[in-house]
Amino acid sequence: MTAGVSQPLPPVEVTPAGLDRRALIDGMMQFYIYDFSEFEPAGSDAFELNAEHRFDPYPLDDYWRDADRHPLIIEAGGRPAGFALINAVAHSGGICEHSMAEFFVMRKHRRGGVGARAVARILPMFPGRWEIAVARRNAPALGFWPRAVGALDCVRDLRTVEMDSELWRGPILQFEVIDPV
Ligand SMILES: CC(C)(COP(=O)(O)OP(=O)(O)OC[C@H]1O[C@@H](n2cnc3c(N)ncnc32)[C@H](O)[C@@H]1OP(=O)(O)O)[C@@H](O)C(=O)NCCC(=O)NCCS
Numbered sequence: 001m002t003a004g005v006s007q008p009l010p011p012v013e014v015t016p017a018g019l020d021r022r023a024l025i026d027g028m029m030q031f032y033i034y035d036f037s038e039f040e041p042a043g044s045d046a047f048e049l050n051a052e053h054r055f056d057p058y059p060l061d062d063y064w065r066d067a068d069r070h071p072l073i074i075e076a077g078g079r080p081a082g083f084a085l086i087n088a089v090a091h092s093g094g095i096c097e098h099s100m101a102e103f104f105v106m107r108k109h110r111r112g113g114v115g116a117r118a119v120a121r122i123l124p125m126f127p128g129r130w131e132i133a134v135a136r137r138n139a140p141a142l143g144f145w146p147r148a149v150g151a152l153d154c155v156r157d158l159r160t161v162e163m164d165s166e167l168w169r170g171p172i173l174q175f176e177v178i179d180p181v
Helices: 019-037 114-125 139-150
Strands: 012-016 070-076 079-087 098-105 128-133 155-164 169-177
Touching: 012 114, 019 070, 019 079, 019 098, 070 114, 079 114, 098 114, 114 139, 139 155, 139 169
Parallel strands: 098 128
Antiparallel strands: 012 070, 070 079, 079 098, 128 169, 155 169
16 A cells, blocks of 8 residues: 555535435444543453454444434545544533434544534534533544634534533533534
C-alpha cells in the first residue's frame, strides 16, 4: 500500500440516509466499532468478533422508524466518508431534543476538516437543545467536539458538564442550536 499525495479539500455533503443506504451505514459501523474497541481493556468480553467473524450488528432499525432519530451519510468529494446517527437520548438524565448518538469519519478522511464541516452542516438541520456525550478515553473526540461545535454561529450557550454517574462517565457538551430562519 502506498500513501497518496495531499489533495485539495473535497466538498463535504451530509444527506439523510434512506433505507437503501442502510447497508452502507451497517458496513461503516464495523469500522466504527473497531475504532472503539481500542478503548476497551484487553481482558474484557466486549468488542469481540461473533461467529460470522464480524462485530455484532448495531441496532439500527429505530433510525428508520422513530421520528426523533435521524441516520445521515457524510460524503467527501461525492464518496462515502462517514455517518452520523442522531437521537434524543440525554445522557445527562435531563432533556434534549437532539443528541449525537454516533459520529464517524473514515480514517482516510481524518484531520482534513471533514468531521468539522459535517458538523457545521448537521447542527443547523436540527434546531433545539443538544447534547453530545464524549467517552473519557476517546482522546480524538475530546479534542474534536469542543472545536467543531464551538466554531459555529448557530450554537448558543455551549457548556460542558463532567458526568460521573451510571448514565455517563465523561464530558457532555450541552448547547442550543438556533433556527436559521
Ligand atoms: C473524532 C473524529 C470524528 C474527528 O473527525 P476528523 O474529520 O478527523 O476531524 P477534523 O479534521 O474536522 O478536526 C477538527 C479539529 O478537531 C480536533 N481533532 C480532530 N481529531 C483530533 C485528534 N485525533 N486529536 C486531537 N484533536 C483532534 C482538532 O482541533 C482538529 O483541528 P486541526 O486538525 O486543525 O487540529 C474522527 O477521528 C472519528 O471518526 N473517530 C472515530 C469515531 C469517534 O470517536 N467518533 C466520535 C464519537 S463521540
